[in-house]
Amino acid sequence: MRLPRSSRGSVLQVQMTPMIDVVFLLLVFFLWTSSFEKPEYDLPSALAEPPAGLADQQETPPPPEAFDELIIVVRQEGGAMEMTLNGNPVPDLGSLQRQLREIVQLGVQPPVVVDPSPETTMRTSIQIYDIARSAGLDRVLFAADAP
């Protein structure tokens, strides 16, 4: 590269062009290597078929035995959401989490079946699935109707 007017003028002349070259090069390099996508994580999922009494949600489920199996039925219609834990209504997500934590603190690990109604959004379903997993329960399953 021919240096412009290096023979005369000030000795302390800052050469901008090479710096800009390098800066552009770095900019291109980092744009090339970076990714603008949010990282996606995996949530392990498993499936359980519900007992016959719960396949139809209009029927009242049979009274479950203590800590045999926890069944969380979620029904979402429009914006409203109803939850029942083994047949007992749960007002909100916070109390569901508290109840599940209390169960875990008793030292038992019952399997949990999350049974969302067909119209429940996946956001809500996964939120409840996540609450059960976060409470320390290790067997959390989604329910599916038998074909």
Added chain:
Amino acid sequence: MTPMIDVVFLLIIFFLVSSHLARQESRVPLDLPTAASHLPFDTQPATLTIHVLATGEWNVAGEIVDPQRLALIFTQQQQKHGAGAIIRIRTDGLAPYRRVEPILRAAAIAGLANISLAVYESTTQPGGGR
């Protein structure tokens, strides 16, 4: 002239690269649900990824599939990779559960047990505090 040509070349390369990257965005954009209890980041690629759009359609490898086709795909995956094949379901947060349930059931029928749901990391604790 030389510095100007340098910069112009760099700009050309920059725009080429950025347009190339823009074309690479072949991924289905979905607003995934969030969860806190996800597994640590895993670089192992899934054998099969199923996208569930907000409208409820299933998208496998760029094509919209119906339940029969999905059952066939699952059977093929099972024969090719065995029961350990990783099925990844990317579902939009607004998709109803009735559109995801048949996928879970079809995978279970085909003998594929390793199903994972793609989620974003949630910033808050589930249930809104302890």
